[in-house]
Amino acid sequence: MPVHxxxxxxxxxxxxxxxxxxFGALTVLDGAAGLELRLLTAAGTELxxxxxxxxxxxxxxxxxxxLVSERRLAxxxxxxxGEIAAGSGWLRKRVALAARNEVVWPGFxxxxxxxxxxxxxxxxxxxxxxxxxxxxxxxxxxx
Amino acid sequence: xxxxxxxxxxxxxxxxxxxCTSCMLCVRQCPTWCITxxxxxxxxxxxxxxxxxxLVNVLDEFEIDFARCMNCGICVDVCPFDALxxxxxxxxxxxxxxxxxxxxxQLGGHW
Numbered sequence: 001m002p003v004h005x006x007x008x009x010x011x012x013x014x015x016x017x018x019x020x021x022x023f024g025a026l027t028v029l030d031g032a033a034g035l036e037l038r039l040l041t042a043a044g045t046e047l048x049x050x051x052x053x054x055x056x057x058x059x060x061x062x063x064x065x066x067l068v069s070e071r072r073l074a075x076x077x078x079x080x081x082g083e084i085a086a087g088s089g090w091l092r093k094r095v096a097l098a099a100r101n102e103v104v105w106p107g108f109x110x111x112x113x114x115x116x117x118x119x120x121x122x123x124x125x126x127x128x129x130x131x132x133x134x135x136x137x138x139x140x141x142x143x
Numbered sequence: 144x145x146x147x148x149x150x151x152x153x154x155x156x157x158x159x160x161x162x163c164t165s166c167m168l169c170v171r172q173c174p175t176w177c178i179t180x181x182x183x184x185x186x187x188x189x190x191x192x193x194x195x196x197x198l199v200n201v202l203d204e205f206e207i208d209f210a211r212c213m214n215c216g217i218c219v220d221v222c223p224f225d226a227l228x229x230x231x232x233x234x235x236x237x238x239x240x241x242x243x244x245x246x247x248x249q250l251g252g253h254w
Contacts, residue, residue, distance in 0.1 A: 106170050114184065
């Protein structure tokens with residue numbers, strides 16, 4: 001599957017050039033390098049746009065169907081798409097849910113706690129922090 | 144109304160404490176965080192003589208807050224030892240909020 005990295009200034013023009021390929025999907029990758037917008041055309045081409053700022057041009061004029069995905073990503077990842085305002089971005093990795101961290105998750109407890117044995121638990125519920133030092137250091141933001 | 148449905152009944156969640164191994168699966172899977180479980184580990188008394196000591200989990204306390212429970216039944220489904228089960232009664236309401244937190248003894252009574 002061909003993959004093309006696109007600069008922010010060329011995002012709209014590149015989509016227009018590929019209009020006939022049809023719209024497939026628009027997703028966001030929240031990786032170690034930051035947020036990256038990934039557009040898949042119906043023909044199978046993938047366009048990637050690294051997001052230096054939390055905004056991107058809307059592709060609604062090229063494919064009206066893309067607006068649904070843009071509205072969803074605006075809310076989930078706090079990205080503004082043209083006239084679509086950025087939402088709270090609650091799904092971003094550096095955002096934890098304040099309400100979920102006001103009380104301690106009951107699943108933190110383990111029968112082996114008394115012995116001081118290391119926990120084998122790897123996963124946490126969405127928005128729950130393993131420790132609050134990430135908030136104090138500014139690495140994670142509570143919303 | 145429940146009696147008329149004829150379908151599997153979701154009345155109250157009951158606990159069979161003897162079957163619970165304190166594996167914490169129900170606690171961690173509960174979407175509303177309404178289950179709390181206290182436990183500790185002890186050497187297994189049933190280990191054959193001369194065998195290496197083995198630790199077993201011992202249940203100290205098990206509570207379900209029925210004010211927060213949304214009757215999804217995930218805890219019943221995930222329990223590997225069927226220590227939790229639905230019982231048809233809905234006769235567990237209380238006049239105050241605190242009364243809806245049922246401890247292991249009350250949950251065992253539903254069994």
